[in-house]
Amino acid sequence: MITRRTMFGALAGTTLLTVPGLLRAFEFPSEPMTIQIWWHEFGPLTAYMNELIAAYQGLHPNIRIESVVVSSGDLNQKLTVALATGTGPHIIDNDASFFGLYYSKGLLDPLNLDVFGTADYQGIQDLYTPGGLDAATFDGKVYALPFQANSMSLFINNKEFAAAGLDPVADAPKTWEDMIALGPKLKITEGSRTVQKAFDFPYHSPRWELQLFQPLVEQFGGRLLAEDGVTVAANSEAAVKALTLWRDVTRVTGDPRTTMNVSSAPNQDFLDGRTAMWTTGPWATPQIHASAIGEDFTVVSYPQLDPQNPRTILYGFMWAVNSSKPDAEKAVAWDFIRFMLSKPEEWIAKVGFLQPLKGVAETEVAKNFPFFAVHMKDIETGSWYVRSEFTNEISQAIGRAIERTVYDDVDPQASLDQAQSEIERAIR
Amino acid sequence: MPSDVSAPVSNGKPGRLRRLIAARAEGEALRKGNLLVLAVLLLVAVVALLPFYWMLSSSLRMPDQMFANPVQWIPNPINWASYPEAWGAQNFGRYFFNSSVVAVLITLGNLLFCSLAAYSLTKFRFRGRHLSFMLILSTMMLPLEITMVPLFLIVNSFGWTNSYQGLVVPFLVEGFGVFLMRQYMLSIPTDVIEAARIDGASELRIFWMIVMPLCKPALVALAIFTFREAWDLYIWPLVIITDDALRTLPLGISLFMSGYGTAWDQVMAIAVLGTLPMALLFFFLQRAFIQGIAGTGLK
């Protein structure tokens, strides 16, 4: 186990996000300029962003960065209204799955190649892990850059495993079958109260529900969104099997009635020791360190149907530039994005955010980050969260289908048939 | 009181006698039902106050005992630190100030404009009066959530995003306020106003010196309703305010809750502080409200 101090101490000064051997064709403006950026409230993110802004303004005294912190629950609505009325910020921060919608509405400025000193988009894509920019690429052009890429891995509370006579490494579930077998050993009830859950799926937001449902469907050999990016198969055989499994796992391991998770604190049950196992991303690490669990936890890969053919999820947050701003300001906005992303190790150490860049895994900070290899492996086997103009409609319809089956015991096939017809209605 | 009733009847005037008899009858009913009524009201009061007690006690409870089983009713030890921690985490002083400015201005605007409009609609007969009232009334039926985007476009075209004007001006008149004032003004005797006219008072003076004082209970009620609504405004400031210096309290609380959702003690501490000004204000206004009704010449 490493301490936070060694993590910070190990910071290297290298910048990975520069294309070697190419001179930047971008001439930095000298006139005063104000660049606005909004981001979603997350303590460590805000702290580091303020540092970056101060550093950038020091570097370019003629530039003023105006920042607004928006609560994550309000960000999407606020951004939508602002973008639609031309009052949005220069730099857009949002969940990667929204960018398909933004792109289809012409709100995004394509990445400024001059600023990044590269001749074509391939030059940028080459810096990232294979598929790392899939969510940001539209018709061959890159429109956004991720500052946080996550998979969902399985976090284990060591103490609660030990209390059940289990070893968090040797007895960690590799398959859903293992998970169901572990349920009775780790779930503790007192009368009708569940005191400790073995594991639970998330129910606090449809986005999270889809985040866990999508890889399950893929493990059963299905696909929610077809290659064409439009057709959705929410009630395929694989999806029905996935929902059935979801329900069966929940019955043995979890208790959806007993949860303190909310959109703003999705890991709360795990942090409070209310559940022995929980799926979340590497960004949760600083939170867990600050909780009563401290460093007494283990991370293993997301459970599989067939561990030989692992399927996981890839999701994250990205930055893009608002297409409605003047060209000179857009160029500076891209330059600021380049600047912010240029120290991936600091992002890992200070915020717990991984960028899907090549070479990150080899840095000292990454090597010292708890269970980095596990997170990286799950990221590499992940496919991006459903990216469609209708992501919201799809996630909400599937979220409701899951809740119908889990809460009201509706047959998975019937429940997903209803979701499918809701989605088709929305897309039409 | 019983000794009064037993006093010789012939000593009192007939009206006084009747009052005394009535008072005695009421006194008896009071005694019989008193205990039961008290018990019922006490129970209701407990239901009304429980969330307040729970909010307060949770703000003072140690975080690790937040969900202790059995429930910890009285915090032990008392966690005073939650208050300074929560207060210091954000610019809450500023948010309080903004909410106060916005709520006071909106309240004053409604008191004035709604009364003027209601007076016009109640006591004057002119073409278009009925249509005007129906139009004003219809604005009550369309929640802000629906008209928000067109409204935002209009306010934005005035350059009022990120400004007090944007927060205040669209709410200076509410259809409900006009409706409420009209309901009350209907029972104001027209003769009183006519008499003042005959005495040569100007129309504006009649409104200000005669009608407004008669409307005091309605005005206090309208002030309570409007202030509360203004203090509660959430979606609108969310849309038009991006500047931290102009954020109102509900925005600050919601931002705080999403950022510090794990620290229930601090969230509850901010909830207590966010409720306190309204609680104090309404405590005093409620007394004025009751007194205003008792002292009015409306009977």
Place this chain on the structure above:
Amino acid sequence: MSPVSSSRSARPGPASSGPKTPGRRPWLTPGSKQTAFAWAILLPALLILAIFRFLPMLEAFYLSFTDYDLISPPRWVGLQNFIDLTQDPLFLKSVQVSLIYVSCSVIPVIPLSLGLAILFNRALLARNFLRSAIFMPVVMPAVVMAVVWTFMYQQDGVMNTILGWVGIDPVPWLRSSSTALWSVIMIGIWRAVPYYMVIFLAGLQAIPRDYYDAAKIDGAGSWATFRYITLPLLKPTMLLVVVMNVIVAMKVFAVPMIMTGGGPGDATRVLPLFIYQTAFEFFDMGKASAMSVVMFAILMAFAFIQVRLFTRKEEQ
């Protein structure tokens, strides 16, 4: 509408020679100067409402006939949005949830708040203290209320502890589609009852004491007093309370938004929440506006029925 003129069964005693009957002549003597004054004082309100309410409202009506995503210009589609709505199970479910919410929060609130007001409208031990205590839910801001009650409704929370005292098993409150709507309705009632209690109290205190005295002398029981004096004289207040209550209940948004986000499933997705999601999560302003027009129609129908019911009785 004047309370005094409508009190046919009340017989003022000789002590009150009776206030002048203003109901007979509600209008001031007309004149061109007076009319100009009337318009002048009506204008500020009309102007503000015209710019910030009617204009956006008209635009919302217009948008309901278009396909509009906020970014590209609106495209006229005629009645298509409305036709789609009649076939949309999600919309119909949402209307149903809203109607349940409105009826189940309005119907109990009227007798509860009137009952409390009547209890408080008499001499009583600790009356001021109790009245202030019961008034408290009104002063809790909606955002705070949503968070505090979410906290109390937790599985290990205080509500289940209290149920445990009387031997009831824990209730999943917000975490089950069969209980979530009732949990949200309950706190709506919690906050609404004291609010309307105060309005009723104001109405009750405006009823002249003499009417009650006279009724007592005539030997009227408390039910008869209530039925023939209190109720008729409270009619304007009652109308106000019912109309306001229906509108407030129909508009409810912040609480379900913060507490459940409309879930589980769509158990608490009231109409304004669905409209909001359609507009600001799905970018479908046309459909959202069509829904608002339907909601507007529902509210107008409610208001029309209420006003009709109240005025018809009076005319008899």
